[in-house]
Amino acid sequence: MGSEVIIVPxxxxxxxxxxxxxFSTRNKERLALIEKGADASIFVKGRRNGTxxxxxxxxxxxxxxxxxxxxxxxxxxxxxxxxxxxxDVAYPGTIFLFSGIGLLSGFYMTKRLEKEE
Numbered sequence: 001m002g003s004e005v006i007i008v009p010x011x012x013x014x015x016x017x018x019x020x021x022x023f024s025t026r027n028k029e030r031l032a033l034i035e036k037g038a039d040a041s042i043f044v045k046g047r048r049n050g051t052x053x054x055x056x057x058x059x060x061x062x063x064x065x066x067x068x069x070x071x072x073x074x075x076x077x078x079x080x081x082x083x084x085x086x087x088d089v090a091y092p093g094t095i096f097l098f099s100g101i102g103l104l105s106g107f108y109m110t111k112r113l114e115k116e117e
Contacts, residue, residue, distance in 0.1 A: 052110065057110050057113070060106055064103065064105055066102075068098040068099040069102075072097065072098035073094075073095065075098065076093075076094040079094070
């Protein structure tokens with residue numbers, strides 16, 4: 001019983017340690033570059049030309065993923081009730097198939113979106 005109580009604080013501790021090390025190391029690297037006289041413009045993330053905004057790409061891929069899952073559930077129910085396919089095979093198989101198709105189409109639509117902008 002004691003091991004379940006200890007696992008959660010350990011997971012939070014590991015997460016905190018990773019975040020702390022990332023930010024403290026980044027800060028030390030930046031201070032070292034500034035001391036050496038490096039240009040401070042390398043710290044500013046500039047937007048590349050011809051790229052779509054992150055929120056558009058995220059919304060597009062999320063929408064296509066959810067559409068793929070919805071179509072998969074509908075298609076799996078057709079397989080189960082019309083063709084007698086087992087539930088344990090039809091639902092996971094079609095959900096993975098159609099969500100993969102949705103994400104793949106999202107990838108190609110994102111490439112086309114970046115060409116337009």
